[in-house]
Amino acid sequence: MIKDMKIACLLITHLGIKDEMRRRPDLVGRNIILYRPDSGARSAKTLGRSIKSVVFDVSSGVSGIPGGMPLSAALSKSPDSIVLQADLERYRKVFARIMSDLRRIAPAVQGAGLGKVFVDMTGLEYMYGGEAKVVTRMLETAPSLFHPRVGIAKGKFPAYVAALSSDPGRATKIPDNPTGTADFLASFPVDVLPVGWQMIMELHRFAIHTLGELAAQDLGNLQTRFGPGGRKSWELARGIDPDRVIELKKNDVVDEYVTLPFASASREVLFTAVDALLRRAYTRPGLKGKYALKFLLKCTVVGSTPWSREIVIKEAAASASAASFSIRSVLSDIELPGLIEDVALSVSGFMGEHGVQARAFTDVREQIQDRLNRLAKVDRHLQAKTGGRKSLYRVVEVDPIHPVPEMRFVQVPVDPLSVESVRSINMPEEVKVGESKGIPVSVALPGKGSVPVRARAVDMWKMDLWWMHRPVRRVYYVLKLDGSGPLTVFRDTLGERGLITEKHRETAVTGHRWYRQDY
Known part of the structure; x- marks a missing residue:
């Protein structure tokens, strides 16, 4: 092992499951099974047989179901689990964004599969004022819901095992002494070795x-x-792993990606996402201080082929605001082919500042950009003072007359470096409601000791948006609480008997739940 080499492993277990929970908060705490087509699907289809699905991943509450198990067998073991098809392309884009943020911290970053990335830590503690600060910055590259963990050692494999042993949001460092690594690894099962399952089974045998x-x-x-x-596994078990972190050659392209909080065909939702991605892109080392000419947009469209549009602007853009103005101008009359779920942006066609004549005066867009940059600095200062990961947002109106309250506005972080992305506001909050013949008679609000308060229904209406990508069926009540003002709650009736069609069963959350919401 190379002397003085120090490697960190950032690990996000069950990344696909956690990404689904981030997009759909109603999935948090539920048992989930992600599935994918069997790797032999092509040959099966050729032979005229039906394509089988196998398990890609399961949430932590589901046990006894390994990856690769036929979905039918998994459902027999856990029939009450919510079943979702794994969106591998989106998971890769989400992880690519995390790796891109890590490259702001360290020059050598290497991915090793979905949710696992190695970082060369050598010398970074001198740049950032200590190893703990480097680890903190690494953990902050992933959304908090992903529960990232870090392991530090003198090799890749020991660092990975150290990360496995860490608590979510924490780091573990293997002692730096001649026997420390081997002693640390000794109690871990051979299942953590990066070898095929056949060899693992043989070792157990x-x-x-x-x-x-x-x-x-x-x-x-x-x-x-x-x-x-056998030799490689024996060396890894003894903590011998001389492999270095290899940084792949970078292309002259800056890629950014964001998952939308809800599927939408609104141009304003698209533009809001593009603005957020442009602000991030123009802070990247590969683009910072340069001009760009080409912008490629790609969106996943529900139930259809992906939509893409390449935009080549006449005057190279030196800032996010200038690029946004040009892109909005080109797409001002665009009609999206359907509901988009995410937005990917690739920026290329770079040129140095010497290639474009500077303007004598700044325009309004640059003034707005300058104001946003100042707010971002204030935001980072507040985060440093409070220890928080987010603080300031811009609220953007995307569809003020939408019948579903949480789809009318979105919030975008002021700081383009924030790991938070475009999010809904006014999200429903689950509450405990006492009923009498289906009518609310009491409600226990979070944060008040969960003590039920008597309530009287003074108004009621129903919402049945069966035609949406994710159907919404709710019964709303305005309640008058003892000793306080009115409160709006709704019962989610989508999961009630007979209301989920086969088409929407995959995306439905069954159950009888009550939520509060500012309508």
């Missing part, structure tokens, strides 16, 4: 269950039985 037991084996016997994989 030979009563080799932990890394400590593997490290104690005779190397010659392991090589005879398992070949080069």
Whole structure:
């Protein structure tokens, strides 16, 4: 192992599950199964058989269901779980954004599969004023709901195992001494080794269950039985991993991505997302201080092929506001082909400042951009003082007459470096409601000791938006509470018997739940 080498592993387990929960807060706390088409689907289709689905991942509350298990078998073990098709392309884009943020911190960053990335930590503590500050910045590159964890060691594999042992939002460092790494690894199962499941099963069959037991084996016997994989596994079990973090060659393209809080065909939702992505892109080292000519937009469209549009502007844009103005001008009359769920932006066609003549006067867009930049600095100062991860947002009106309150406005972080993205506001909050013949008679509000308060219904209306991508069926009540003002609550009736069609069963959350909401 190379002397003085220090590697960190940022690990996000169940990234797909957590991304689904971030997009749909009603999934938090539910048992979820993500599935994907079987890798042999193409050959199966060729032979005229139906394509089977297998498990991609499951939430932490689901046990006994490994990845690759047929979906039908998984549902027999956990019939009450919510079943969703894994959106692997979106998960990769989300993880790519996290890796892009990590590259702001360290020059050498290497992905190693969805949710796992290695960072060369050598010398970073001197740049940021200590190792703890580097780790904090790394953890902040991922949304808090993703529960990232960090491991630090003198090799990739030990760093990964250290990350596995860390609590969410925390870091674990393996002691830096001759036997510290091997001693730390000894109690972990051989299942954490980066080898095929066949070799893992063989090791268990030979009563080799932990890394400590593997490290104690005779190397010659392991090589005879398992070949080069046996030697590699034996070295890893002893903490020997000389592989360095290899940074892939960068192209002259800056990529950004955001998941929308809800599917929408609104141009204003698209423009809001593009503005947020442009502000992030123009802070990237590859684009900062440069001009850009080409902008490629890609959106996932519900139930249709992806939509894309390449925009080449006449005057290269030196700022996010200038680029936004040009893109909005080109797309001012655009009609989206359907509901879009996300927005990906690729910026290219860079040129240095010397290639464009500077203007003598700043325009209104630059003044607005300057004001936003000052607010972003204030935001970072507040975060540093309060220890928070977010504080200031801009509220953007996207569809003020939409019947669903949480789809009328969105909030965008003032700081373009924030890990938070475009989010809904006025989201429903689950509450406990006492009923009498289906009518609310009491409600227990969060933060007030969950003590039920008597309530009287003074108004009621229903909402049945069956035609939406994710149907909305609610019964709203305005309640008059004892000792306080009116409160609006609704009962989610989508999951009630007979109301979920086969088409929407995959995206439905079954149950009988009450929520409060400012209508």
